[in-house]
Structures are given as C-alpha cells and as structure tokens.
Amino acid sequence: MRNFISVHDVSNINDLVAKALVYKADPLKDKSLGKHKRIGLLFLNPSMRTRLSTQIAAQNLGMEAIVFNVGQEGWALEFEEEAIMSGSTVEHVKDAAPIMGKYFDILAIRTFPSLKNRDDDYSELFIKQFIKYAGIPVVSLESATLHPLQSLTDIITIQENSIIPMNVERGPLWTQMERPKIVLTWAPHVKPLPQCVANSFSQWVNAWGQADFVITHPEDYELDTQFTNGATITHDQNEALKDADFVYVKNWSTFNHEYGRIYTNDPGWMMTNEKLALTNNAKVMHCLPVRRNVELSDEILDGPNSIVTQEASNRVWAAQAVLAEILKANH
Amino acid sequence: MRNFISVHDVSNINDLVAKALVYKADPLKDKSLGKHKRIGLLFLNPSMRTRLSTQIAAQNLGMEAIVFNVGQEGWALEFEEEAIMSGSTVEHVKDAAPIMGKYFDILAIRTFPSLKNRDDDYSELFIKQFIKYAGIPVVSLESATLHPLQSLTDIITIQENSIIPMNVERGPLWTQMERPKIVLTWAPHVKPLPQCVANSFSQWVNAWGQADFVITHPEDYELDTQFTNGATITHDQNEALKDADFVYVKNWSTFNHEYGRIYTNDPGWMMTNEKLALTNNAKVMHCLPVRRNVELSDEILDGPNSIVTQEASNRVWAAQAVLAEILKANH
Amino acid sequence: MRNFISVHDVSNINDLVAKALVYKADPLKDKSLGKHKRIGLLFLNPSMRTRLSTQIAAQNLGMEAIVFNVGQEGWALEFEEEAIMSGSTVEHVKDAAPIMGKYFDILAIRTFPSLKNRDDDYSELFIKQFIKYAGIPVVSLESATLHPLQSLTDIITIQENSIIPMNVERGPLWTQMERPKIVLTWAPHVKPLPQCVANSFSQWVNAWGQADFVITHPEDYELDTQFTNGATITHDQNEALKDADFVYVKNWSTFNHEYGRIYTNDPGWMMTNEKLALTNNAKVMHCLPVRRNVELSDEILDGPNSIVTQEASNRVWAAQAVLAEILKANH
Numbered sequence A, B, C: 001m002r003n004f005i006s007v008h009d010v011s012n013i014n015d016l017v018a019k020a021l022v023y024k025a026d027p028l029k030d031k032s033l034g035k036h037k038r039i040g041l042l043f044l045n046p047s048m049r050t051r052l053s054t055q056i057a058a059q060n061l062g063m064e065a066i067v068f069n070v071g072q073e074g075w076a077l078e079f080e081e082e083a084i085m086s087g088s089t090v091e092h093v094k095d096a097a098p099i100m101g102k103y104f105d106i107l108a109i110r111t112f113p114s115l116k117n118r119d120d121d122y123s124e125l126f127i128k129q130f131i132k133y134a135g136i137p138v139v140s141l142e143s144a145t146l147h148p149l150q151s152l153t154d155i156i157t158i159q160e161n162s163i164i165p166m167n168v169e170r171g172p173l174w175t176q177m178e179r180p181k182i183v184l185t186w187a188p189h190v191k192p193l194p195q196c197v198a199n200s201f202s203q204w205v206n207a208w209g210q211a212d213f214v215i216t217h218p219e220d221y222e223l224d225t226q227f228t229n230g231a232t233i234t235h236d237q238n239e240a241l242k243d244a245d246f247v248y249v250k251n252w253s254t255f256n257h258e259y260g261r262i263y264t265n266d267p268g269w270m271m272t273n274e275k276l277a278l279t280n281n282a283k284v285m286h287c288l289p290v291r292r293n294v295e296l297s298d299e300i301l302d303g304p305n306s307i308v309t310q311e312a313s314n315r316v317w318a319a320q321a322v323l324a325e326i327l328k329a330n331h
Helices: A013-025 A049-060 A093-102 A118-122 A124-133 A150-162 A196-208 A237-241 A310-315 A317-328 B012-024 B047-062 B092-105 B118-122 B125-134 B150-160 B198-209 B238-242 B308-313 B316-331 C013-025 C049-062 C093-103 C119-122 C125-134 C148-160 C197-207 C237-241 C307-315 C315-329
Strands: A040-045 A062-068 A106-110 A138-140 A163-165 A175-176 A181-186 A213-214 A233-235 A245-252 A284-285 B038-043 B066-071 B105-112 B138-140 B163-165 B174-176 B180-187 B214-215 B231-233 B244-252 B283-285 C039-044 C066-067 C106-110 C139-140 C163-167 C172-178 C181-186 C212-216 C232-234 C247-250 C283-285
Touching: A013 A150, A013 A196, A013 A317, A040 A093, A040 C049, A049 A062, A049 A150, A049 A317, A049 B038, A049 B066, A049 B092, A062 C049, A093 A106, A093 A124, A093 C307, A106 A124, A106 A163, A106 A317, A106 C247, A124 A138, A138 A150, A138 A317, A138 C119, A150 A196, A150 A284, A150 A310, A150 A317, A181 A196, A181 A237, A196 A245, A213 A237, A213 C197, A284 A310, A310 A317, A310 B092, A310 B105, A317 B038, A317 C039, B012 B150, B012 B316, B038 B047, B038 B092, B047 B066, B047 B105, B047 B150, B047 B316, B047 C039, B047 C066, B047 C093, B092 B105, B092 B125, B118 C066, B138 B150, B138 B174, B138 B316, B138 C049, B138 C125, B150 B198, B150 B283, B150 B308, B150 B316, B163 C049, B180 B198, B180 B238, B198 B244, B214 B238, B283 B308, B308 B316, B308 C093, C013 C148, C013 C197, C013 C315, C039 C049, C039 C093, C049 C066, C049 C106, C049 C148, C093 C106, C093 C125, C106 C125, C106 C315, C125 C139, C139 C148, C139 C315, C148 C197, C148 C315, C181 C197, C181 C237, C197 C247, C212 C237, C283 C307, C307 C315
Parallel strands: A040 A062, A040 A106, A106 A138, A181 A213, A181 A245, A213 A233, A245 A284, B038 B066, B038 B105, B105 B138, B180 B214, B180 B244, B214 B231, B244 B283, C039 C066, C039 C106, C106 C139, C181 C212, C181 C247, C212 C232, C247 C283
Antiparallel strands: A163 A175, B163 B174, C163 C172
C-alpha cells in the first residue's frame, strides 16, 4: 500500500480487516516495525477519535508521532496552482508538502470540504496536492469527500458483529452471518455536514460486496453515484429498515442541486426504538460525534443495540493495520 | 487509589507525601511502572504547570502521554443527561468518555466552573460524568470546585519547609516544626476566579490535621463550609497573619449570595512585606499564575520568604506519586 | 555553548556546520546523548518548520520534547519588571521561567516582535527575560530581531551548494567555491514582517566572512547596521544581482524612521527568472513561508535554481547540532 485515500488503495478488504483484528488481539505484536520512523499528523480541521487513535496506532508500531494543527499552530495553506498569494493564505502546499516529505516517513492529513463549491470539494484538491508534492505515503484522516479509516473501522465492526453463536450440541460454536442487510440512513442535524462518511461507507460496503446494502434518505439528499452505485436507494425509511441487521445512522448535506445545504430537516427521520423494532434486532452504528436526540435517540445509544463505542474503539486497529501495511510496502 | 478527585481518594496524606519526596530524590526510580500504559490529558481549559508537570510525571513513569485540547482541537462537549443536542455542543460525554476509556489506561481532565450557576458547578457534573462513563481511573487536573494535585503539592512543600535546622553540638541536625500555623488569605484580583484552590487547600489542610489553620477574607467571601470546617475564620487579616509560619495567598470570587462575583476588591488585602512582618518570618505560597502587585507584591515574590517556585516544581512529584498509586492499584 | 540566541553564541561557524552535516549523514549517531533530558518548546507565536524540525532534532538525540503553545494553551505572559498586573497579562515571566527551568533541561522559545515600538523589540526583552530567570540553557526559535537557527541552516545550505563538480581526468572530484557572491534582496509582501531573518542572515554571513556579501533593498528599508556592517548595500537590485552565486529573497518592514511599516511595495522587486538571468546561475533561497508570485515567482520556486526545500530540510540538522552542543556543554 502506497497511500490510503480511498478503498481503491486496498487490494483485499477482508485481508486488511483480519490484520486489524490481529492487532486488536495483540496491540504490540509489531512494536518494532516503525522503529525510527516518524509520522506527521496534520490537522487542518478538528478531530478527536481520528487524532487520538492514529497517535496510539503509531505508538503501538513504535513510530514517533508528531501532531501539527496547521491553521492554529502554523500558517494557512494555499492549494491553487499559480495563485498570486496576496490574500490570507500564507504558504503554498507546493512549498510545505515537500518539506513534510523530508521531515516524516508518513504524512497523515485531515482536511474538510468547504461545502461551498462542489467541484472544488469533489476534486479533492487539498489531499491530492499533498500526495503530489510530499513524495512520501499519505494517509487520509478524512478528506473533502471520503473518510476511509472510518469506513475500514465500520467494516471491522460489522464483521465482529456478524458472528452468530450456535446452540447445537455438536459442531462449530458460532457461524458467520451470510450477506447481512446493511442500511445507511440519513438523519436530521442542526448544521450542514460533509457527505464524506456516507460516501465512504457506501464505497466500502459496495467494494466489500458481502452484504445487501440499502441507502435511505429524504428526497434532495442523493449522494454521488460514483460511491452509491451497487446499493438499493429508497426514500422510504421504514421500508429500508425492514429486517436490517445493521443500521448506520448519519447526517449529510445536499450534494445535487444546491450543494452543501440543509433542505428538509424532518425530525421524523431520527432513529428511535420504534424504528428499531422494524429491523432484525439490528446493531446501530454511527461514526461519532453524534447529536443525541437529534440524529439518534438516547434510548438507542444507551441501549443494547448500539455498537458505537466498539466502532470507535476499533479506530485504533484500523489505523494500525493501515500504517503497518504502508510501513511494510515502503520499507 | 482508583480516582484522584479530592482528598477523600487518599488513605494517608503523609504516606503520599513521602512517596512524592522519594520521586523527587530519584525521578526515574519507577521508570518501568507505566510501560505500555497510556494516559490521556484532556484540557477543557488552559493550563501551564498542570499540563507540563503531569506530562513529565507520566514520562518519568514510562507512560505514553497524549495531550488533547478538547474545545480547540476537537468538539465542544455536552454533559447534561437527556439533552436534546440541537445547540452548540457537538458531542455528549456519554459517547466521548467510554471511547477515552478504551484508548487510555488513565484519563486526566481539567474542567473549570462556569461561575454562573453555583449548584451546577458544585455538583461537579463534568468530572463525575467522566468518572461514570469512562470506566478507567480519572485524575482531576482541577475541576469546578477542587484542585487536588495543587493541594498535594502544597502539603509536600509545607512539609519540606517545616524542617528546622538545629544548632546543637550533639543530637539531631534538624527537627520538624510542630503544628505550624498556616494562614490562607484572600487577595485582590482583576477578574472573578473559581474557589477551587482555596476550597481544596482548606480540605487538605483540615484532613491533614497537623497544623493550626486560619482562613482570612473580607466579608462576603465565605467559602463552602464543607471544605473549611475545622479552620478558624476571621475577617481581620492582620490578626490572622500574626505568628503565621505559612501564608497561602489566593483570590477567589463569592460563594454565598451572588455566586461568582467580585464584591469588594480592597487593595489593602494585597500581601506585602509590611504584613509579612506580622508573621513568624512566614514562607509565602501561591498556586500561580499570580498577578504581581495586585495579589502579591514584587518585594515578597522576589524575596527570601517566597517558596512559589519550589511549590510549582513539586507539581511533578505530586503528579508522579498519584499516577504511580493508580498504576499500582489498577495493575 | 550555553545559550543559542545569536551568532555570538557560536565559537566556530564552520565547525558547527560540519557537525550538522555529520548528523545529516547519520541522524541517530548520538541517539543516547539526550537520554533522560527534556526540552520545552514554547511558542508565543505560530511556527511550522521550526516547531517540527526542533522536535525531530530532539527526538534524534533521544530527548523528550514537550511543546507548549503559551497563549493558546496557557496564559498570556508579562515581561515588564515591576508591572502592576491589573491588565490582560496573567503571569509574569519572573514566575513562569524559573518553573520551566525546573521542569526542563533546555528551553526553546519563539517570540515575535510587536513591530510597534522599535526600542522595545530591539531590547529583546522577552528572550532576555527567559534567559535571566529560567536558569537553564535557552534556544531561540526566532526572537524579536533574530532567527539564528534559520541562519545556521542557511550557511549549511550555502556550504552544500558551494561544491563544484570537476570534470578533469585526474585530481579531485569536486572543489569548493571560493568566496561566493551572496545577495540578500528585499521582496514585496502584503503585510509588515519582522526584520529578524534579514538581520540574522546578515549577522551570520558577515561573521562567517567567506563570501562577498551584498544587500539590496528600496530606499527606506535600511536594516540595523549592527547586523549589516561588512556588507555592501545598494538600492539597485539589478546591479546587486549581477554575477551572484546565491540570492536570498526576503521581505521586511521598515526599521528606520517609522518602524514596522510598509513604505513602498514595488512589485518590480519580486524575484523572477528575468532577474535570475543577471546572476551566475544563482541558487535561490528563502526561509519560508513564501508568498508565491508576490515575493518570488512560481517559475523560480518550481525551477532548478530553487534550493528552498533543501534549506528547510536542513533545519533539522541545524537544530540537532545546536542541541547537541548545549547538551555536551551542560553535561
């Protein structure tokens, strides 16, 4: 693996999941793999789980991790080629990235979309410029349109929860759920959010191909078909939830027509226990942070069907598997 | 020791002080105790001494320390149960804390009071919610009403300065001061401050029980009696200072009546050399940061009676003793 | 070496450059030199290269580095003696620095000038107060008037680029350029910048003494002669650039008359390929961050004559050489 920007950087999803689960069982298994290697964690935007889990993953591999909050601690970056830099940006990525490439062995970057210009956001200019100019492997800590470390965590967590205990006298103790039904459902929110998590989850579940995948959202919230193609899409949330094994709850802003807006914000789309009753006792997932009683009700988050903490905990093993693959490939 | 939130978490103060002094003499004595253990330092508010000394203490014990400035680098937290999160808070402690509990072995948290609602502040909701939901030991780096690491440092520093050299031909080289007189005096300030340091110092000195303890402040600045009970309280600063061996200078805002306010701000309460003359050549203490020539005069801070640097330096050994106790108890 | 504040702290520049180049060839050569030593990196202002390269240098020497963003994460500092601290500053350097001196073995500090009062800035009060009160070695990460780690990097980079390959059948493979011509040229910018980099570069090149050194700038941009004495100064940029081997491009604000202002901002002073043609195929340098197409044209920065990335990469080895000298001298 050279970079980790999307599912396209992964040759075998199940293999990567298996490696992550090995680290979960034995976090310090490869504690010398990253010896004398250094990762730079660049945050152009806030982060909690991604920030902490990636630092921990790096430490588990024996790497030195240096965190840098680009805008707060350093300089606002310019990404446009040929820019005449007489405005508010202080440094061009063409100058900053090559230096990062000299300072670090791996560069991990978080950069959110503006939600103002769809073409700009979907060109993934920021992270692509880092890849172009850094000269070292680049890991996305969430970019303008995707959040691959989150999606890998999600697949890991789905795999862990697809094991069904068997109550037979003889034979295997458990079996693997065959083609679970996974539903990605839009949820209300108070402010316009990126489409990253929904895009990325769709891209990974489709690439994984071992589930029946349904996406449900109100009209006007269609996602980019380059990510959703392969999924069944419906505006009927109740129909979608029927017999679901996993329900992934997430808000996103509009992609088509007016980009990055809140069109409708129907509180009826909040995930509740009443809706959970429609499912096959589904496990409920969310990437966090979650707006309680807006996106998801307390009763679900505090109840037995929520696996959001497990999901967030798995962030460490997802990051560790990815960093290990990059270290091995770029030895 | 499971958590370290107040003096009630300490079974024997003198024993803990002794352990801190052992670390002061030999900082790397237990440099493997925290091997492969990780502490998360969460700052919801600014910090200098606490931030640095706790990181150093963790490093001395071989732990990995990860610092996270919650509001600046991550998301504003919600602490109220059943909140409908349609406002400015982005993530509930019920969701964040369990994940911290998976990422770390110990969680240390700084969270200031609002000074707007006394009942809310004195319920210690924030730190209690972290304890309730994190599932791992929690260390206070100063909470809404208390600052126990500071108070432990203060007792350590008082013990160190209670040793009196003996000028006898035979016999011991020094002796321990018997029941020193310790005075906590209010001082003026330019903005309303929490009562934490004063509350906590009172709680610890009373629990320690090896001093004559006097608190002096202008009318209207009474502290919560749950912390001060056991001390002599007077509004006559000069009377209080008489024959004092230690003078602890600190501002705090009002607790009774209108909460969190500045009532009177009489510059006559500033600690000066003139007042020092009333004491038994007292050592002068302050938790820092200190407003020079407002709370305390230059002449005192720059003079031989000030032990504020020693006091702040001891923060490392206080933190190290506490982290070591927690590591040993939760092995 | 006790402190590293200016070229005056260096006994032999070439020797220090040589040590830096040894580290460049073998970064972990002295990986135990800083074992159990701790450096505090205090930032009163933003930083990218200095922040990252100094952390990396410290790690390469086996030191523990703790970064502290003073204003953002802690308290605003007061530097004036005898200040009555009833304003916005929360803590006096007289109280903060001695504690840093107890917590750390080396203290590194970045503190920019105000550009409001020349006498204040040029008194270097901030960093001098840290030296006065910390009691441990202090390293400048750029102060009000100088940026010595940058200048050391610059000399290293000039040395590296002064090697000329020889095309002879017998004899040495390369030779060292004799007295290269180095030109420091002012460049336009959109906001008033400190004189630090220009002052410091002048001071170091003059002290080094192995180059023909020319400074060129528009009228009104004279630098302090304490740093420039020894250089040829001209307002004719074209004349200055003639036959130059190295061109150092940098903006600065006014020093004489009205201090810290932009007087003229003639775009004609931007460094371009057309001007490069006047030189002896000069290598082009800049401390970064650079305003592209304001200070320097894209064509130069993206062309073969730019050595800005090499220059910035050498920051690690400059810092490592300095920290190593201080560790050795204060063993």
